[in-house]
Amino acid sequence: MGRRVVVTGLGLICAVGNSTGEVWQNLLAGKSGVRTITHFDATQFACKIAAEVKNFDPLQYIEKKEIKKMARFIHLAIAASDEAMAMAGLKVTPEQAPRVGVHIGSGIGGFDVIEREHKNLLNGGPRKISPFFIPAAIVNLAAGHVSIRNNAKGPNEATCTACTSSAHAVGDAAKIIARCDADVMIAGGTEAAITEMGVGGFAAMRALSTRNDEPERASRPWDAARDGFVIGEGSGILILEELEFARKRGAKILAEVVGYGMSGDAYHITQPAENGDGAYRVMLNTLHDAKIQPEQVGYINAHGTSTDLGDALETIAIKRAFGDHAYKVAVSSTKSMTGHLLGGAGGLEAGITVLALRDQTLPPTINLENPSPGCDLDYVPNQCRKAEIEYAMSNSFGFGGTNGALLFRRWSE
Helix, strand or coil, rough: CCCCEEEEEEEECCCCCCCHHHHHHHHHHHCCCEECCCCCCCCCCCCCCEEEECCCCCHHHCCHEEEEEEEHHHHHCCCHHHHHHHHHHHCCCCCCCCHHHEEEECCCCCCCHHHHHHHHHHCCCCCHHHHHHHHCCCCHHHHHHHHHCCCCCCCCCCCCCCCHHHHHHHHHHHHHHHHCCCCCEEEEEECCCCCCHHHHHHCCCECCCCCCHHHHHHCCEEEHHHCCCECCCCEEEEEEEHHHHHEEEECCCCEEEEEEEEEEEECCCCCCCCCHHHHHHHHHHHHHCCCCCCCHHHEEECCCCCCCHHHHHHHHHHHHHHHHHHHCCCCCCCHHHHHHHHHHHHHHHHHHHHHHHHHHHHHCCCCCCCECCCCCCCCCCCCCEEEECCCEEEEEECCCCCEEEEEEEEECC
């Protein structure tokens, strides 16, 4: 990795909580955040369920006149980054500002604003389109707003690599610090695509669960009765710092980022490669970057979306990458509770992986009642578990065959 990079703050918001503490408590309790959709009338939709963020009030973070200038994905990123900065105890001074950057990914950006302004166009013509439409909707404006808010004048980037967006953001941000281009990065992802077009589009692909009568049981990775993923929303932001910078200011260190890998399937626009080839190689690349052996990894927060093909091929990829150790490493999918945050998933799950290392506790895969054939790993079914783990990995895979994985180490002096 070059210079050592550590995590000093987390901000997590998703369907099971509006703060890191609440999210972690509910994940360990095995609580699902999936409910009937309230963001719009889903009566005519095949899928009527989603993992919505609940009781979120952007007024707690943003001035009223500014709220309509931003899509919901930006609101969530601001809230999560505020929490992460507060946890890190970091306030950017003018001297530090050029060495503090932001890298926040999103797969879709402001779908809600795009739909709203399209309706304005249809109903009233082009003069009814808001002048704030473009900056409210485009993917990099989450990073832009967080940068302005924190006077972060270093690298300012956004990734848009489907469901790997924020895993890439965290990994790329860590590399920026490692190569001495910044000392601090506010990194992660955000997504808010529970809209008519978002849900309708994924439903048209038959990618979503239609277990509408049992929302809390709908997301069920590796279970034989799984029937698709549940779309979720939220944000996961990590504060990454160069080790000596964090030490000098007396920061509390949560974990160390020790590995980051990428790969491409070069296979199909939506389906994973045969034999989980891309997933297999991204895990190997991550282990190689960290210079550790597969046997040293104690936990994998899997991509585990609850799709038939994806879950099976990720299992195959883990077996290929970890060999005999695949049956000893604990693997769980917190998407069983949070739903799938699309481009925001990697940031949220990187934060969850850090918490698993910090507390030496593994979050469960809920709704796993009857694993499908071949899905025979230790998926931490239905109940959290104490475990001694030194290294933990977080996997993210996206449409277009784009893959990313992050490896964290438990912090100790």
